[in-house]
Amino acid sequence: MxxxxxxxxxxxxxxxxxxxxxxxxxxxxxxxxxxxxxxxxxxxxxxxxxxxxxxxxxxxxxxxxxxSHPEIMALREEARQAPRGKRRLAIAAALGLLLTGAVAAVVALDLLPTSSEQRASVVTAYYETPEGKTSAIVLPDGSKVFLDASSALKASMGETTRRIELLSGRANFAVAKDRERPFVVMAGGQRIKALGTQFDVNLVERTVELTLMEGHVVVQGLKTKSDTASTVFMRPGYRLVAGDGNWTLAPVDLRNVSRWREGVLIFDEARLGDIVAEMNRYLPAKILIGTPAIAERRMSAVLRAGDVSTFLSAIDAMGVARWARVSDGEYRLLDIARERNLNARLR
Incomplete structure (x- = not known):
């Protein structure tokens, strides 16, 4: 039986x-x-x-x-690509780099292939930058990522795919070619698929900004209750802004797109709320917006990352808003028209 x-x-x-x-x-x-x-x-x-x-x-x-240690990830990627006869030696090198005893035994379970070789191992790492600090990262597959200040991403490298989740902030990707493993970036409900290419992804409040410098990408909006899936095939020199169910595709000047990597922030008729969100990535004392109406006002500016005094002077001189230091050292933007009306009632 x-x-x-x-x-x-x-x-x-x-x-x-x-x-x-x-x-x-x-x-x-x-x-x-x-x-x-x-x-x-x-x-x-x-x-x-x-x-x-x-x-x-x-x-x-x-x-x-x-x-998630970068050196362990790199060695594990080498183990994945090594011929089967040499794979165990590569795995041993990865284990010997940082791990000993019981810890090595536990990680080995995740590294060693199963007897049928059917289970695809996935190497996952988290990267995060503090406020005011950027970071240049080389992923195990050779792709390069420049991570902006106050940004975070999760990278998962598997046998058949390379998946990146931009959790916050902004990143510039230079993707290593690997036709066997698509390079997919998830950000703000959008799925960005690329092969060998270079592009910027920026999470700003409720929107995702994608700028393509080289190559081609396919962007797919994931289905939600309020939005149907959309797909856009992008070519270099264009920026896609996606958020709240609205997609806008427009040409951009690529000479200014990645100036943020040099510490220069360029805004062209941008929402004040978006400008403040980018400035706050570099500031220990944050800028607060007093009323929703202020966030919707627009301005153009070229600013050094972290130069809060120039930014505050500019919005004051242009009549966009006033500012004040609050008790905890942060800055609050005030509505000029609202202040005038309040002062008139107090007289």
């Missing part, structure tokens, strides 16, 4: 009784509502439960950080 394995539904799974079991279940991302309540009760039962759980989570976070 042949025995077949019983299919286990989520409701049939045994409830974890210790920290390792709950860590595994939570990290799997498959916790139904009833198990969430069981997990919360287990945490509240004993102080030791929470301490054990927090300690294990901290160890996994450290493992994730080590996996």
């Amino acid at each position: 042949k025995f077949l394995p019983r299919l286990v539904r989520p409701a049939d799974r045994p409830t974890p009784v210790d920290a390792p079991g709950w860590v595994a279940r939570v990290r799997s991302g498959t916790l139904p509502p009833q198990e969430v309540r069981q997990f919360e009760r287990w945490l509240a039962e004993r102080d030791e439960n929470r301490r054990d759980y927090d300690a294990l989570v901290a160890q996994f976070l450290e493992l994730d950080r080590l996996r």
Whole structure:
């Protein structure tokens, strides 16, 4: 008689009784509502439960950080591309670089191929820049990324695809050619697919700005409840602005597009809200907008990144808004017309 394995539904799974079991279940991302309540009760039962759980989570976070180390990523990419006979040597080199003991054993499970070679390994790393600092990054596949200040992205390199998620801020991509693995950037609900090309992606409040310098890209808007999917095939010298269901494609002067990499910010009849959002990437003391009407006003300017005094002087001289320092050291933009009306009523 042949025995077949019983299919286990989520409701049939045994409830974890210790920290390792709950860590595994939570990290799997498959916790139904009833198990969430069981997990919360287990945490509240004993102080030791929470301490054990927090300690294990901290160890996994450290493992994730080590996996994302650029040198480890580069060596793992070499292991992926190496001939099968040399792959284990390349993997050993990656492990020996930073990891020892139990940590190396855990990461090795993620690196070594399965016997059937069917599971595609994915190498994931997170990159983030603080305010006022930019960063030049070389991804394991050879693609280059220039990450603006106060920006973050997640890069996942797999056997069949290269996927980047721009989480915040702006990045310039110079994509290494690899026809076997499309290079896809996800940003603000837009999917940007490229092969060998160079482009800027900028997240500004509710919109995504994509400027193409070289090559070709295909941009697809992901379906939402309020918007249908759209697709645009872009060519160099154009900028796509997508947000709130509206797409605008227009030619741009490529000589000024990437000046931000040199610390120069160029605005042409831009919304004041967008200008403030870009300036704040470089400022420890942020600029606040007093009323929504101010954010919709437009102006043109050429500014040095972080030069808040020139920016504030310009909006004051042009009559766009007034500004004041608030108690916590930040700057607040005030509506001139509103101030005049208020002063007139107080007289």
